[in-house]
Amino acid sequence: MVKVLPASRAAHAHARVENASHYLNRCYAVERHLMRTLAARFVDTSQWDYKRQLAQDMWEASRHADALRTRILELRYPRRDVDKKHHPDMLALVAECAKGANAEEFIAGVYGALLPELLRAYRGYIELTDALDDAPTVAILQHIIADIEAQIARMRALASQVSPGLFDASAEWQDYLRQVCASFGGISGLEPPTPKPAEHLLAARPAYTIGRSVERDRRWRPALFHLPHENKYDVEGRTAWQRIESLDKRVAMQVWSAISHFNEIWAAEVVAASMWDFDNQPWDFYLDLARWAWDEARHSTMGFRALEGWGWDVPDLIPWGNALYNAMGPMPPIQRLALLHFYEEGLLRAGTKQVELRILESALDDGSAQDMDFDWADEAIHVSYGYTWLRHLLGDSNAGKEEMTRLTDEARETVARFVVEHKDLQEAKLAPYFDRLYDVIAAMLLEIADDHLDIQWAPVVADEEVLKAL
Amino acid sequence: MATFTVTLAKSGARFTVEQDETILEAAERTGVLMAYSCRSGTCRSCLTRVLSGSAEHDPEYADELNIDAGEQSDNYRLLCSAFAYSDLELEK
Numbered sequence: 001m002v003k004v005l006p007a008s009r010a011a012h013a014h015a016r017v018e019n020a021s022h023y024l025n026r027c028y029a030v031e032r033h034l035m036r037t038l039a040a041r042f043v044d045t046s047q048w049d050y051k052r053q054l055a056q057d058m059w060e061a062s063r064h065a066d067a068l069r070t071r072i073l074e075l076r077y078p079r080r081d082v083d084k085k086h087h088p089d090m091l092a093l094v095a096e097c098a099k100g101a102n103a104e105e106f107i108a109g110v111y112g113a114l115l116p117e118l119l120r121a122y123r124g125y126i127e128l129t130d131a132l133d134d135a136p137t138v139a140i141l142q143h144i145i146a147d148i149e150a151q152i153a154r155m156r157a158l159a160s161q162v163s164p165g166l167f168d169a170s171a172e173w174q175d176y177l178r179q180v181c182a183s184f185g186g187i188s189g190l191e192p193p194t195p196k197p198a199e200h201l202l203a204a205r206p207a208y209t210i211g212r213s214v215e216r217d218r219r220w221r222p223a224l225f226h227l228p229h230e231n232k233y234d235v236e237g238r239t240a241w242q243r244i245e246s247l248d249k250r251v252a253m254q255v256w257s258a259i260s261h262f263n264e265i266w267a268a269e270v271v272a273a274s275m276w277d278f279d280n281q282p283w284d285f286y287l288d289l290a291r292w293a294w295d296e297a298r299h300s301t302m303g304f305r306a307l308e309g310w311g312w313d314v315p316d317l318i319p320w321g322n323a324l325y326n327a328m329g330p331m332p333p334i335q336r337l338a339l340l341h342f343y344e345e346g347l348l349r350a351g352t353k354q355v356e357l358r359i360l361e362s363a364l365d366d367g368s369a370q371d372m373d374f375d376w377a378d379e380a381i382h383v384s385y386g387y388t389w390l391r392h393l394l395g396d397s398n399a400g401k402e403e404m405t406r407l408t409d410e411a412r413e414t415v416a417r418f419v420v421e422h423k424d425l426q427e428a429k430l431a432p433y434f435d436r437l438y439d440v441i442a443a444m445l446l447e448i449a450d451d452h453l454d455i456q457w458a459p460v461v462a463d464e465e466v467l468k469a470l
Numbered sequence: 471m472a473t474f475t476v477t478l479a480k481s482g483a484r485f486t487v488e489q490d491e492t493i494l495e496a497a498e499r500t501g502v503l504m505a506y507s508c509r510s511g512t513c514r515s516c517l518t519r520v521l522s523g524s525a526e527h528d529p530e531y532a533d534e535l536n537i538d539a540g541e542q543s544d545n546y547r548l549l550c551s552a553f554a555y556s557d558l559e560l561e562k
Contacts, residue, residue, distance in 0.1 A: 348515040351505030380507035383514060387536050398540070 014128045014190070020137065021075035023125055025082065026189055028068040029090035030118055034110070035061035035290055037098045040210045040276035042293070043269045045103040048217040048304075049162055054107075055268060055297035057151050062290030064147065067140045069283060074136070083283060089184035096180050098208035100173065104163050108170030111155040113177040115148050121187035122148075176202040210276050212329035214269055214322050219315040222427045224323035226263040227256065233423040237430030243438050249457065250363035251441060254306075257356055257372055259318055261303030266324040268296035270340045277333035278393075285392070288385045295378040302371040309367065312440060319433050327418035331411055334393055338404055339411035341386030344379055353379065355457050362453040474554040478502070478562040479521055493525060493549040493558070504549065504562065511535035511551035520545045523558035527551050 038058035045051045072082055097114050100106030122141045131138050159166040167174070179197040181187065197203055216222070225231045228238040245252040271293040275286055307314045328336045347353065353376035360369040394400035422428055472489045476496065487496035494516055497504045507515040511527070514536055525547050527535055537548055549560075 345514060348507050348513055349505055349517070351503070351515070353507070354503070354505065376507060380513035380515065384508070384512040384536055387512075387514065396538070401540075 011130060012128050015130050015134065017075050020125075020129060020134060021072050021077040023121075023128075023188055023190075024068055024072050024075070024137065025077060026087050026090050026187055027118065027121055027125075028065055028072060028082070029086040030094060030114070030187055031061050031065040031068060032086065032286070033091055033094040034097070034114065035065055035286065036275050037094055037208075038110070039272035039290070039293060040208070041098070041100075041103065041106050042297075043214060043273050043276075044211045045106075046215045046217050047103060047162060048219070049158055050103055050107060051217075051265075052297055052301050053155060053158055055272070055294050057155075058272070059290050059294035060147050060151065062287055064144045066283070066287050067144070071137055071140055084280075089189070090187065093177075093181055093184060093187075095207065097177060099205040101205075104159075104166050105170050105173050107155060107159065108167050109173050109177050111152050111159075112167050112170065113174040113181070115152055117178065117181045117187050119145060119148050119152075124188050124190075173202055176200050210273055213326045214266075216320045216322055217315070220318075220320045221315075223319040223321045223433075224422055224425065224427045225430060226259055226319045226321040228430060230321070230323065231419055231423055231428055231430075233419070234428060234430055237434065240431040240434035240438065244434060244441060247441065247445065249455075250359055250365075250453075251445065253356060253359040253457065254363055254365050254368050255437070255441065257360065257368055258303045258306040261299045261371060261375065262307060262314075262318065263300070263321055264296050264303070265300040265320075266322070267340055267344075268293045268300065269325045270328065270336050271296060274333050274337050281389075282392075285389055288389065292382050292385050295382065299371075299375050299378070302375065306368055306371060310444070312437075317433060317437050317440060319430060323418065323422065323428075324415070327415045328411065331414060334390075335407045335411045337386070337393075338390055338407040339415070341383070341390055342408045342412070344386065345383050348379060348383055355455055358455055359453065359457060362451050362455075364448055474523075474557045476554065476558045476560060478560050480562055487554045487558075489553070491553075492528075493547075493552050493554060493560075496554075497549070506550055509550045511537070511548045514548065516549040517541070517546055518549055519561040520547055521559040521561050524555040525552045525558055526555060528553065 035058055038054050038061060042051060042054040042058060045054055069082055073079060093114070097106070097109045100109045122145050126138055126141055129137060156167070176197060179194065179200065182191070182194040183196040185191045185193045225234070225237075228234060228241045231237070244255060271289050275289045275293065278285065304314060307318055312318070328339060331339075353372065357369060357372045357376065360372055363369075390404060391400060394403050473486050474489075475484060476487050476493060477484050483502050485496055485500035485502050487493055491499070494504060494506050494509070505515045507513040511531065511534065517537065527537075527542075527547065528551050531551060535548055535551055537546060
């Protein structure tokens with residue numbers, strides 16, 4: 001016999017560091033792979049309201065995963081295991097969610113089954129742990145729970161507007177995913193596992209693969225390009241745009257910047273696709289690209305907000321192109337990322353954003369100037385991301401630099417050839433948009449005092465040299 | 471306090487730079503428009519070749535700058551994070 005004091009208090013048997021880190025590691029695996037899946041399905045989704053919501057939730061999932069990863073490492077969990085050994089059951093669960101047959105079914109599965117299961121796991125963890133000993137985890141999970149509750153509420157509200165009955169129509173799919181989750185003992189892994197739903201009608205679908213071309217929301221007419229600098233062969237489109245320019249360089253910049261921002265969605269798609277295509281990269285690669293993709297989706301939303309703010313019928317008046325993403329579709333993922341980085345670095349080094357901001361300030365358009373200002377700050381971060389991760393992927397050496405140049409040159413030529421091959425299609429013509437837009441703009445112009453702004457501006461035509469060679 | 475003159479080779483613009491200000495800060499103070507973005511040496515918008523004279527990056531942040539050793543030995547500098555140590559001519 002030995003002597004002890006009685007226990008000072010009762011504690012839950014599960015509330016120990018090793019149990020905590022294993023539980024949280026299952027949640028981390030779900031958040032991490034949900035982030036990548038949301039990124040991929042964002043690319044594949046054309047419906048604009050769903051698309052931008054998926055982008056936001058993808059970024060939030062990256063923040064959740066990052067906070068969980070940091071906390072798991074604090075709980076004596078080996079770094080190598082956190083980064084390399086993701087729980088196979090949780091990977092399988094998210095992989096099943098990715099198989100939703102279309103955007104609507106995917107959304108119903110994630111927001112109707114997976115995220116509620118994740119919420120249940122987080123709440124269950126808080127019940128099991130000690131709020132004092134494990135306070136850092138509790139604080140993290142309380143934030144994540146609030147985020148996910150908001151995500152579900154937003155998407156359900158959106159679905160009730162865009163696709164009424166979406167969740168009811170996909171009830172069987174959600175039920176299947178819940179059964180898959182239950183077969184793994186829930187996300188917590190602490191529940192008794194149920195039999196795998198191998199005989200379920202919706203089981204055994206092929207693994208999800210990301211699309212290599214994108215379509216725009218059906219409310220818009222199909223369009224390849226959005227502004228005349230993309231396709232120098234569209235003489236009528238250029239002439240129609242020049243009529244808008246002739247109104248005032250400030251007017252032209254207001255419209256140009258809004259249309260440009262709105263069409264930045266292609267950049268979000270390239271980055272989001274990279275998050276799916278590149279496997280086994282360092283965690284910070286995904287964290288940075290999640291932010292990059294979300295930023296570009298926000299920029300697109302900024303443009304849309306400005307265009308709507310003028311009271312315009314955006315789908316009728318504004319071209320929403322898909323040529324840039326689709327021209328890059330067949331390229332290897334690293335080449336697409338290299339080309340995007342080339343474009344973004346070129347814009348900043350040309351000082352384009354500074355000039356555009358000055359012109360918008362001269363127009364006394366506070367909203368557009370504010371959008372441009374924050375866009376500019378974001379783009380500076382993106383160039384740093386591109387510089388960092390392309391060096392990581394290609395090697396920090398002269399050979400890596402040469403490969404970067406080769407990839408970029410080849411990609412520029414591929415895009416230029418795409419333009420040449422598609423230049424005569426009806427979807428390549430911008431004049432019908434700008435002719436109508438001119439009348440709308442001319443009818444709503446205001447006069448302000450002339451500040452005699454002495455800045456000439458022209459868009460950066462990054463591939464003029466390549467186009468000449470063709 | 472030492473003051474140096476910076477000359478931009480392409481535009482011909484000239485401005486003075488004080489010892490305790492970056493070359494970009496001096497350009498802004500004197501109203502010379504230069505491309506920049508992050509002001510922290512990470513976006514490379516202000517990467518410029520020094521044709522003559524001596525300019526060096528802030529040693530306190532040298533490890534955080536997005537410029538490689540080869541570029542530095544070719545006399546490229548990030549103007550948002552570089553100080554002048556003599557009169558300079560820049561390839562801008």
